[in-house]
Amino acid sequence: MNATLTDRGVGKTTLTVTDTAAAQARAVDTAALASAVPPELASILTEVMRIVAAGGTVTLGSIPDELTTTNAADMLDISRPVLMKLIRCGDIPAHKVGSRTRLRAGDVLAYRERMREQQRAAFRELRAFEDDESLDY
Structure with missing residues (x-):
């Protein structure tokens, strides 16, 4: 399967990536990313890319106020x-x-x-x- 699987739960989203998605994550220019978004977001996205490139699973969650x-x-x-x-x-x-x-x-x-x-x-x-x-x- 070459598609990224997204599991949406209550307040969180889990991404499990394929080999193709991991290869794409390795190819992302993090310097260009850092210049396109605020530094805090660039830091988070860069870490997500590193984990995805290594074939890991990333879970993003939200916390109510x-x-x-x-x-x-x-x-x-x-x-x-x-x-x-x-x-x-x-x-x-x-x-x-x-x-x-x-x-x-x-x-x-x-x-x-x-x-x-x-x-x-x-x-x-x-x-x-x-x-x-x-x-x-």
């Missing part, structure tokens, strides 16, 4: 009760829509990035400790 607590918990890979505790503690801002709690996607993504940075810092500290103590596993 406002999330339910279930969606936010899924994005953070935590349980909903843990998320509610973070909201009560003020770690993640939220607001009520009627009796329902909602979160801004930007706030959830910012919290996720803060947590990832804390994890990276802890890992760097652990590696430094291992190096200082000459620990080799």
